[in-house]
Amino acid sequence: MHLQSPSRVVLLAILSLASIAVADDATKTTISSTPAITPCVATSTNGAFFDLRPDAAVVVQKDEKPPKGVPTEDYVAKGWDYGSNFTLNICNPVVKRVDDVVGVDKALWKNISAYYETKGKVHSLGLQSGTLVPRGRKLVLQYTGGSPCGASDKSRDKRAGVHEGARYKYNDFDDDGEDEGDYYAPRRTSKDDEDDKGGKKDKDRQKDEPVRRKSATISFLCDHDPDTPTAFSFVGTDPDECAYFFEVRSQHACAGAEPHKPGSVGPGSVFAIIFFITVLVYVVGGVFYQRTVAHARGWRQLPNYSLWSGIWSFVKDLFVILTSSCARIIPRRRGYHTLSGSPNGRRESRDDENRLIDQLDEEWDD
Known part of the structure; x- marks a missing residue:
């Protein structure tokens, strides 16, 4: 060769x-x-990996068995002094079917991830979202596009309809035969017309402004106790009842190591590259x-x-x-040499030896 x-x-x-x-x-x-974005998963700038998919409640059909360890019911947060309880889900729409939602299109009812009921009406707090934002040791999830916000309690200051000095008193003469001391309606001036135009502009501006809608901001905290279930807590809302804040404690909100992604270089690949370069x-x-x-x-x-x-x-x-x-x-094939090892063969060989010895003895005696 x-x-x-x-x-x-x-x-x-x-x-x-x-x-x-x-x-x-x-x-x-x-x-x-072509990067793949996984919902309900986030990686912080310092390399901490978060995965809240095990906390997301899923819908189970009647003929299917519920997956082990996966929640199948919505989370409920008590409103306490707010007067209503809240129903929420994590990264997925709520499991319970929602109908007659105030101010939300019917096609979007199936995408609602948080809502509350009051006086027989359902108010949405936002649509489904799987975008997690790591901020330090906390995770933030926000739902937007809920029901329209309520009217503000604060009213706009209105100008007085009558200016100072617009009402006057006739003390010196009486043209129409009225009694002295009577008051008369003031005359309209150009300034009054400008005020009326300004009020109309304010109304038109309010009509053109986009509708403010309710939203829910959920903050996740790490809970290392595996026996403690994931639970929601209502924190509060703003005076306009547009932004609602919740807090969640979960073991899945704790930072962990990011699993190996397909196509990325893992520890084994790095070692192999270093080894081949060294050999080369x-x-x-x-x-x-x-x-x-x-x-x-x-x-x-x-x-x-x-x-x-x-x-x-x-x-x-x-x-x-x-x-x-x-x-x-390895066993070998048995040939003719094995015959001499048999009991009959050994006896015959001994008899032959004895005969030969006897024959030699007789010859020696002669």
Whole structure:
């Protein structure tokens, strides 16, 4: 068998490693160009990983078995002094069907993730969202696009309809025969007309303004106790009853290690890359040194040639020893030589020996 020269072997190894690196880069480029966004999952700037999908309640059909460890009912937060309780879900729409929602299109009822009922009316606090925002040790989830906010209790200051000095008193004369001291309605001035126009503009501006809608902001806190179930707490709302704030304690809100993503370089891949680079530098550097400094040729250009050749000889000897040991264990075919080992064969051979001895004794006596 004709062996290739070491220089050709090294060149082929370099080309193969280069092709693997190019293919790996192409794969990474293809994967990174289409990033996948997973809802209800977030990674903070310091590398902390959060996954709240186990806390999201899911809808289970009648014929299906509920998945183990996954909630199948909505979360309820007591409103206490607010006067109404709140029904919510995490990252998913509420499990319970909602109808007749105030100020929300019927097509969006199935996407409501938080609501409350008061006086027989359902008010939405926002539509489904799976975008988690890490802020320090907390996670924030926000639902928007709920029912319209209520009217503000604060009313706009209105100007007086009558200006100072607009009402006057006739004390000196009586033109129409009225009694002295009677008051008369003031005349309208240009300033009054401007005030009326300003009021109309304010009304038109209010009509053009977008409708403010209710929203829910949920803050998640880490709870290391695995026996404590996930629970919602109502914190409060703003004076306009537009923004509602909740707090949730859950073991899944604790930061953890991010799992390996398909297409990303894991610890094993990093170790393999470092190993191949080290071997490549060792082989190329050793061949260069042996060829230029030691003036070696042939296979002796490889670094530590005597060491590797001795290891190869040891491996061959070990293989021969193992194969010979296994050959003894393997049963062999029985041939004619086994007949002499049979009991009948042994008896016949002993009789022949005895006869030969007796014959020799007789000849010796003669």
